Amino acid sequence: MNTGRTSAGPMSAEPAGRGRGGGTRAVAIRARGLTRRFGAVVAVDGLDLDVRTGEVYGFLGPNGSGKSTTLRMLCGLLRPSAGEIEVLGHRIPREAEALKRRLGYMTQKFALYDDLAVTENLGFVAAVHGLDRAAAHSRVEELLARYQLTEQRDQLAGTLSGGQKQRLALAAAVLHRPPLLLLDEPTSAVDPQSRRDFWDALFELADAGATLLVSTHYMDEAERCHRLAILDRGRLVAEGSPRDLLDALPGCTFLVEGASPRAAQHALTGAPGVLSTAQIGASLRVLTDRRDATAEALQRQLAEAGLDAAVRATTSNLEDVFVHATRPGREAAA
Amino acid sequence: MSAFSLRRLLAVVRKELRQLRRDRLTFAMIVGIPSMQLLLFGYAINLDLRHLDAAVLDQARSYNARELVAELAQSQVFDFRYRLASPAELDALLREGRISAALVIPPDYERRLIERDRPAVQLVVDGSDQVVQQAARQLAAAPVGALVAPLHAATTPGQVEVVNYYNPGRLAPLNSVPGLIGVILTMTMVLFTAIALVRERERGNLEFLIATPLSPLELTLGKVLPFVAIGLVQTTLVLLLGRLIFGVPVRGALWDLYLAALVFIVACLALGIFISTLARSQFQAMQLAFFIFLPQILLSGFMFPFAGMPRPAQWLAEALPLTHFVRLVRGIMLRAAGLADLWPELAALGVFAVLLLALAALRFRKRLD
Numbered sequence: 001m002n003t004g005r006t007s008a009g010p011m012s013a014e015p016a017g018r019g020r021g022g023g024t025r026a027v028a029i030r031a032r033g034l035t036r037r038f039g040a041v042v043a044v045d046g047l048d049l050d051v052r053t054g055e056v057y058g059f060l061g062p063n064g065s066g067k068s069t070t071l072r073m074l075c076g077l078l079r080p081s082a083g084e085i086e087v088l089g090h091r092i093p094r095e096a097e098a099l100k101r102r103l104g105y106m107t108q109k110f111a112l113y114d115d116l117a118v119t120e121n122l123g124f125v126a127a128v129h130g131l132d133r134a135a136a137h138s139r140v141e142e143l144l145a146r147y148q149l150t151e152q153r154d155q156l157a158g159t160l161s162g163g164q165k166q167r168l169a170l171a172a173a174v175l176h177r178p179p180l181l182l183l184d185e186p187t188s189a190v191d192p193q194s195r196r197d198f199w200d201a202l203f204e205l206a207d208a209g210a211t212l213l214v215s216t217h218y219m220d221e222a223e224r225c226h227r228l229a230i231l232d233r234g235r236l237v238a239e240g241s242p243r244d245l246l247d248a249l250p251g252c253t254f255l256v257e258g259a260s261p262r263a264a265q266h267a268l269t270g271a272p273g274v275l276s277t278a279q280i281g282a283s284l285r286v287l288t289d290r291r292d293a294t295a296e297a298l299q300r301q302l303a304e305a306g307l308d309a310a311v312r313a314t315t316s317n318l319e320d321v322f323v324h325a326t327r328p329g330r331e332a333a334a
Numbered sequence: 335m336s337a338f339s340l341r342r343l344l345a346v347v348r349k350e351l352r353q354l355r356r357d358r359l360t361f362a363m364i365v366g367i368p369s370m371q372l373l374l375f376g377y378a379i380n381l382d383l384r385h386l387d388a389a390v391l392d393q394a395r396s397y398n399a400r401e402l403v404a405e406l407a408q409s410q411v412f413d414f415r416y417r418l419a420s421p422a423e424l425d426a427l428l429r430e431g432r433i434s435a436a437l438v439i440p441p442d443y444e445r446r447l448i449e450r451d452r453p454a455v456q457l458v459v460d461g462s463d464q465v466v467q468q469a470a471r472q473l474a475a476a477p478v479g480a481l482v483a484p485l486h487a488a489t490t491p492g493q494v495e496v497v498n499y500y501n502p503g504r505l506a507p508l509n510s511v512p513g514l515i516g517v518i519l520t521m522t523m524v525l526f527t528a529i530a531l532v533r534e535r536e537r538g539n540l541e542f543l544i545a546t547p548l549s550p551l552e553l554t555l556g557k558v559l560p561f562v563a564i565g566l567v568q569t570t571l572v573l574l575l576g577r578l579i580f581g582v583p584v585r586g587a588l589w590d591l592y593l594a595a596l597v598f599i600v601a602c603l604a605l606g607i608f609i610s611t612l613a614r615s616q617f618q619a620m621q622l623a624f625f626i627f628l629p630q631i632l633l634s635g636f637m638f639p640f641a642g643m644p645r646p647a648q649w650l651a652e653a654l655p656l657t658h659f660v661r662l663v664r665g666i667m668l669r670a671a672g673l674a675d676l677w678p679e680l681a682a683l684g685v686f687a688v689l690l691l692a693l694a695a696l697r698f699r700k701r702l703d
Binding site: 075076077097100101103105107109110111112113114115116120124125127128129130132156172 | 543
């Protein structure tokens with residue numbers, strides 16, 4: 001425990017220009033110029049990151065955008081090629097060992113033992129964290145009850161359902177009551193109901209004061225985060241609360257109805273001002289890059305292609321933000 | 335901050351034993367490999383040949399000739415199944431592979447025995463099988479010489495007399511069982527540890543464990559310690575079966591034997607740990623283990639005599655732990671030697687273990703990159 005360094009240190013100062021919303025809160029994670037190369041591939045490229053204590057911070061990005069690599073560097077599993085990291089006041093990777101007592105890490109793939117029972121897995125994790133027999137027993141019982149695993153207590157972990165495995169992994173990650181939790185796509189293998197339950201559990205932890213960093217590629221999950229960072233090919237392309245990100249979206253979103261969506265898509269793809277199109281059921285969702293782009297202008301373009309369609313403006317959502325931010329060749333104005 | 339925690343180490347040991355108990359196949363192998371190999375080497379792979387099919391072409395048809403055939407037959411090395419009338423028959427039988435050797439007694443056998451200017455008899459051997467050739471040749475030297483003696487009164491000393499000291503019955507199991515302990519330990523210890531360690535990484539467990547206070551030393555030791563016990567169980571099993579089935583004795587001190595086995599087990603585990611730091615998958619670990627297993631079997635002196643190997647092979651053999659263990663275990667079990675006599679071999683094993691553990695520790699980084 002006596003790591004020589006108590007939490008705050010030089011990082012407790014309010015980061016400039018980021019006072020919005022949360023007021024002055026301590027920084028749990030701070031990274032500057034974080035870079036990781038694998039041979040010639042740059043997986044993470046000059047990432048700056050500030051995660052405040054007590055917030056649920058989301059990492060949104062497509063596969064291969066560097067989410068997992070960043071998480072691994074933050075908990076000292078991977079050595080950064082360049083850049084500085086400070087997590088809970090510990091310099092990483094130098095003080096990674098001290099951090100490991102205060103960090104919970106949930107891996108993307110189920111990382112507990114398939115051939116051990118639920119209680120055996122948790123008992124093992126408890127012992128690894130140095131809990132004595134009595135403390136381990138009571139903590140395991142508490143977690144079984146909280147994460148609805150009491151009935152499965154003697155079942156081998158390999159035979160659990162996706163949602164049950166997820167809850168077991170979370171229980172193992174929080175067993176030692178870490179103030180910081182890193183979760184790498186925790187819900188990628190569970191059904192929607194389990195995902196909602198899982199997020200309720202995450203907010204319960206946040207309410208209890210923990211800081212959570214969650215990577216995901218689900219928009220609905222990203223929307224629930226206090227703040228989120230959008231990653232694209234190793235770069236941070238947008239950051240802020242979901243509300244802020246929507247407000248800052250420079251374009252507009254339209255819905256094209258009445259014409260064949262595929263024909264409309266064909267007519268609008270590559271047209272001036274059109275960033276992207278996506279078919280949603282019988283309609284086409286169109287993202288434009290100008291605030292003053294009008295429904296009439298789009299309608300005219302469709303008419304030129306011989307299509308008679310109704311175009312109406314619609315409210316933008318996080319997916320539009322994501323599409324806009326990760327558009328190739330476009331530097332986000334974050 | 336405590337660098338090493340007994341509680342964490344024991345947690346890993348307990349977990350490992352639980353998993354092992356559920357892994358029925360591995361559990362069966364722990365007992366199955368020693369038993370099967372013991373029977374295999376004890377019965378089937380008999381390097382000391384007996385009952386070779388043979389023929390006799392007796393052209394002398396004398397009392398002495400019949401005496402010679404009877405003498406040779408008694409050795410049980412040859413079963414004289416065919417009495418031939420002509421050299422042509424002999425050629426045919428050999429070519430067809432129906433006999434491995436043929437004894438040719440020339441018409442002037444007695445005269446040759448007295449004049450001694452030419453070989454008295456000929457043993458024609460199927461040279462395409464080296465083992466047969468060697469066995470036949472060895473055998474030919476002694477008894478024929480012995481037969482020469484009576485005719486020559488007591489004036490011919492200098493016959494080659496092979497006195498077999500530690501294995502008078504020339505029983506193969508007596509030679510192979512002690513070495514077999516080493517072979518079985520090499521096979522199971524190296525393979526099991528290498529796979530057990532790589533499995534943790536392959537299944538993704540390691541990524542979680544790395545983010546906990548568990549240290550690489552605790553993890554590795556905890557995973558390997560159960561195998562030390564398993565290795566000792568296997569040693570006991572082979573000793574017991576060897577005793578019960580083949581009557582192989584332990585002439586030296588049992589304590590010495592177990593100490594030697596323990597050091598050898600540690601050396602094998604060190605090798606397994608080292609392999610696990612090289613291999614990326616369980617399959618690779620298995621390949622690497624076999625890659626190292628084969629030269630150990632062939633060069634250690636377990637199968638072929640060390641002295642007969644070319645120099646470079648001998649140097650290589652000295653670098654293999656099994657070579658030293660085979661010498662140790664044969665010395666202790668058959669010659670009643672003590673560790674005081676054999677300490678250089680024990681020291682070599684110790685050096686090997688320490689060196690490999692150091693190498694493995696250098697390679698093992700508690701990070702994913």
